Amino acid sequence: MSLRKGKNYPYGIHVPDKKALTANAVIEKMPAPKKVYLSMSQHIGAPAIPVVNVGDKVNKRQLIGEASGAISANVYSSICGTVTAIEDIVTGNGQKMKYVVIENDGRTDEIFFDQIKDFEPDTIIERIRLAGIVGLGGAGFPTAVKLKPATKLNALIINGAECEPYLTCDYRLMIENTEDIYRGIKYAARALGINRIIIGIEANKPNAIKAFEKYPDLEVVVLKKQYPMGSEKHLIYCTTGRKVPCGKMPFDVGVCVQNIKTMIAVKHAIEDNKALSSTVLTVSGEGINTPKNLRVQLGTPLEDIIAYCGGAKEGVTKVIAGGPMMGKGLISLTSYTRKTDSGFLFLTEGETSLKSSTNCINCGMCAKNCPMRLMPMYIESFAIAGDYLGAEKYGAMNCIECGSCAYNCPAKRSLVQSIQSAKFHIKEMKKNGK
Ligand code: SF4
Ligand code: SF4
Known part of the structure; x- marks a missing residue:
């Protein structure tokens, strides 16, 4: 060493x-839920293709979604049960994805690799x-x-x-x-x-x-x-x-x-010859009754996790999937554990800022804090003006979306969202050969 x-x-x-x-908080193993909702897009790249049908009986760690290309990943069942639906669901992060829904039948049969x-x-x-x-x-x-x-x-x-x-x-x-x-x-x-x-x-x-x-x-x-x-x-x-x-x-x-x-x-x-079927995440914030570290089966509904942690308190103003700096605010509690989840935060008024944004005062704080040495205020201005080439010139594509710029912004500018939007449009322009 x-x-x-x-x-x-x-x-x-x-x-x-x-x-x-x-x-x-020692990691607790949360009991398997009654139903799991397994996304076919729990990774970067092409979604997995379902290889089960509605009505099929499956065992834990049975392949239910097959990788569909070089950059893709297999998805396995996290419980034993019956496939009750294969459908597109819009979740709390606003994204629509294909899910395989499995109803737990209480069996504990598991499939292992050789x-x-x-x-x-x-x-x-x-x-x-x-x-x-x-x-x-x-x-x-x-x-x-x-x-x-x-x-x-x-x-x-x-x-x-x-x-x-x-x-x-x-x-x-x-x-x-x-x-x-x-x-x-x-x-x-x-x-x-x-x-x-x-x-x-x-x-x-x-x-x-x-x-x-x-x-x-x-x-x-x-x-x-x-x-x-x-x-x-x-x-x-x-x-x-x-x-x-x-x-x-x-x-x-x-x-x-x-x-x-x-x-x-x-x-x-x-x-141990096991396919990936669970993950460990943190449930925290002043707005959850019992903050915990949990091992949960993939596809577990967020509502079940909240109930297991003693419920959410009155006065939760924001629910975040991930950390407060880079995580995504949820617009609803329709969310199911995915491979990449690291936590769910239940934040109260004292932990979040709900102030509206005002005009940039050119204080330079965002540039001072940016670990990539970018000028977030200029990139934001270009993004708002729809000048994505200008945003690119100022290094938008080098932004790691860490949120450091917005953290201390006295004007509460939505810098990261603007930069994300600029990055999206720059990628689209390149895809279309512009
Ligand atoms: S920190 Fe906020 S107010 Fe200051 S320059 Fe950056 S965007 Fe403008
Ligand atoms: S989100 Fe981007 S622009 Fe803002 S501090 Fe992080 S790297 Fe810099």
Whole structure:
């Protein structure tokens, strides 16, 4: 083991971490719900294609949605039961997706993969692909694809930063499931043919840092508590000193970044022959009666999670899927757990700002806080004017949507939404050859 401090990165912001609500909450396994709603789009890329029909009886970990292309992922049933519907549903994040709905029949029959006979890189990667594993930190990029880069890499970085306020599920996993994470990491490193393994953990998680100190082949890097330390580019810089240029990817600087939960899923797929069928998430905020860290079956309705946590309190003003900085505000409670979920937050008036936005006062605070060194106020102006080429010129496509710019904006400008809109239109223009 080597233990060292990460490099200093002078930009970004300091936000109250609010982790005390769940930092000591041991992960509980929530009972399987009566019904699960399994999205065919729990990943980046083409949706999975349902391979079951209404009326079919399925077992836990039976394939119900098959990957439909190079960038896609299999989906497995998380319970035993009967398929009652295959339908498009609009959920609380405003997106319409295809879901396979399964009604629980109380059976506990499970399907497992065959035991792997060799642990060669291609065998490991194929098992990870088959198990439907994607980046569980939120990105949802198929892990098997990420573990087979076109160029040779020389460092695997594990993202233990968990810099989003409130969220503590990675922290709990790091101290409760350390060995599973380590074993998953070793398989990922073997698949990549890499010896150098780094795990970056923010300094506010001393127990997690201590948990990994016992492994002689890991470099444990203690990162400054700073937002957005968990963004790939900043994590890479602070752990290795390598700078990922604008428009480039981690593999361009010889690095692969993987998430804590993803590594546990890899361990379960390789050693325990299990497809991905559950995830661990944090339920927190002043507006939920009993904040918890939970292992939940994929497809579990949010309403069931709320009930399991003792219900929501009066006065919840905002429900967020994910962390408060990068998560998505829900417009309804119609939401079903997906592979990439990291938490659900129930925030009260004191935890959110409901003030309306006013005119930009050109204070420059957003530019000062931007970890990508962008000028968010100008990008927003171009976006509002519909001048997407102007927004692109000012670096809109380099925005990582971290929300640091909007956090301290005295005018409460919706900077991130404007930049997201500009990015969408720039991509559309390029697709249409403009
Ligand atoms: S922080 Fe807000 S008010 Fe200040 S320059 Fe940026 S957008 Fe304008
Ligand atoms: S402009 Fe983008 S990268 Fe910069 S602070 Fe805002 S959201 Fe983050």
